[in-house]
Amino acid sequence: MNDETIYSHEDTLRMLDALFRDEGEWWDGFYADKEKGIPFFRDCPDENLVESFSEGALICCRR
Numbered sequence: 861m862n863d864e865t866i867y868s869h870e871d872t873l874r875m876l877d878a879l880f881r882d883e884g885e886w887w888d889g890f891y892a893d894k895e896k897g898i899p900f901f902r903d904c905p906d907e908n909l910v911e912s913f914s915e916g917a918l919i920c921c922r923r
């Protein structure tokens with residue numbers, strides 16, 4: 861089997877694992893620049909998180 865050919869779900873997972881083998885450096889670099897045009901780099905709470913608190917699915921526990 862060619863390592864670049866996807867035959868199954870497991871092949872896909874192995875390919876993705878290989879891409880992120882040195883994930884520490886990659887993720888650190890990815891998250892370092894908060895000015896990038898990435899939707900989840902916003903200065904407000906995630907709307908799903910707000911909804912979960914509003915519906916009582918989550919509670920805030922302050923120590």
